[in-house]
Amino acid sequence: MAFVEINNLIKRYGSLTIFDGFDLTMSSTDRLVLIGPSGCGKSTLLRCMMGLEDIAGGTISLGGDPYITGAERGKMTLDKTVQKEVGMVFQHYTLFPHLSVLGNLCLAPMRSRGMGKSDAQDKAMELLKRFGLGDRAKFYPSQLSGGQKQRVAIARALMLDPKLMLFDEVTSALDPELVKEVEQTMMELAEAGMPMMIVTHDMHFARNIATQVVFQERGKVIEAAAPNDLFGNPKQDRTRDFLKNVLNIEG
Amino acid sequence: MALDFAFLLDFRWVLLKGLWTTLQFVTLALVIGLVWGFVLSLFRTSSNWVIYSLSTIYVEFFRGTPVLIQLFWIFFCLPLFLDVNLSDFTSVVIALSLYSGAITSESFRAALKSIESSQHDACIALGLPPTVRTLFVILPQAVLRAIPNLLSNVVSLFKESALVSAVGMADLMYVGQNIANNVARPVEILTAVALIYFAIGFPLTRAVSFVEARLLKVVKA
């Protein structure tokens, strides 16, 4: 049984079909990077896995537990206890602007896990220090740089000890000089053995962090391979065309 | 003609008393309107269509008619409806509170609507239950965002309050017009009254812009 298993996923927005029978698996030692042209459904896939999108068919499992089951009519079924084992970081940080950094980190553990205030704060400070943000605990999101905001968002997700982390284009909104610090934080997390699924446009970073790269187009997996194989020797023409285009643009 | 502003000093206490009356009922109407407006904004997001329609009609009606007619209606019609005698002060407070509630509810509603859907996504990703989401994430942000609008409602209500002179309430406007009629010096008196209103309205308006700029920085993180 694979760690993450997506079976026959169907997702539609009105008359627009994003996935019509999509399959994907990932082991618990993998860091899977999704690449592909914009609008191919990479972000939608992560949103489906987080339970943010109502799916029309298929199942999504974590650790052998199918926690999301789509329904053609009516709402999908969603197991909230498994959902809470998945953490997600978004492109636009989505920090709570009215709470300090510490407040952002402590809200979920205190209010939905019943963790005590001092325990939550200790844990938060430990994470912040680990990410070099110890001196920012009392700051408000508006006082942070984009890179700092995104690292706080990662720390906030880690407060709940997720078994799987989803990263949805987390460096796309950042100024180029701020991208490095966020990528470093993610590398550190990778070295600590956190299973992750990452959507990114940064091919260099994808190659560095991934154990498995999936090239996706129009809601289908075109090619999945280890990073050196996929980037060094792509088997499919479409993968090659895509890589040629993005690598050219990146210069 | 020769203008003479010196005689105004004789009337300073009368004018101040008028201003005091204005401030009293404006404050009362603001406080009542704040509570009533918040309740109304919740009604307007209700899924019960009777509550939703009634509150929507109420808000649209009070926003869509002149405050002057609302005032006259409360003054002359409400006592007939309820078969009671209301003091001028009570009638004025009722009328302005009903109006202030309608505009306040719109401020709250707009603030609620302005919160990005990504904030809801973040709450789900963090596994926050709906009550926590509403109380600790949505409500504080809605209140923060509503503050500039609520403050400009204060300015509006303060300005609209001059209308109560039309029903014989002895506010600043009424006192001013009375003196102007008695001493036949409208230019000096009315200019002075306008300046008194300005002396309060202007700093309030400035405060709104100031607070708005400060809050925008915090909220747009």
Add this chain to the structure above:
Amino acid sequence: MNYDFSWFHVERAFPTLLEGLWVTLELTLWANIIGLVLGFIVAIGMMSKIKVITWPLTLYIEFFRCTPALIQLVWFFFCVPILFNVWWSAQFMGLLALGLNLAAFNSEAYRAAIQAIPESHTDASTALGLNGLQRIFFVILPQALLLAMPVLITNGIGIFQQSALVALISVEDLMYQGRYLSSQTFRPIETLTLVALMYFAVSFPVSLTVTYLERRTKRLLAT
């Protein structure tokens, strides 16, 4: 409640109320024409770097925005004839006060809209060889009008409601006729309710249009 409704009086009153409504609409229309044109001129003036121009304009805008419309109206009615020795009708004085009031608010709406126009358009106009006036008329005005439209209409309908104030300086508008009839017939509930409904019948559709326009502008700008 023991109040005998009598709609007979209302029926008799209706033609008079319609006359009043006509006066109200006339006032609203002219005040809006003044407000739209003068408001734009003031907004352009406020963009000037010359203090002699911006200072009096700021004073004008702030004064009209920060004082009750009623005192503006009463001031015009009583003080302008004395100060300037002109004796115009109450209706004209009311119109002047309402128009100047609206222009002050509209100039702020225009100013916000002008600030929202990307600076690159000024550069583009220069690159296209347009002079200052051409730029104002062909590049800035159309965009400012489009962007400011929802606020301009909201202000315009606001002046429709504020126009009820002219009843207090005995201009025979809808409000005045309503008050007159309700005291003449001793039928305040029927008359005043009808008057309120007549105001509402005009302003509600306009406010719906604004909501619609706002949604459309947002979509237009989002792409």
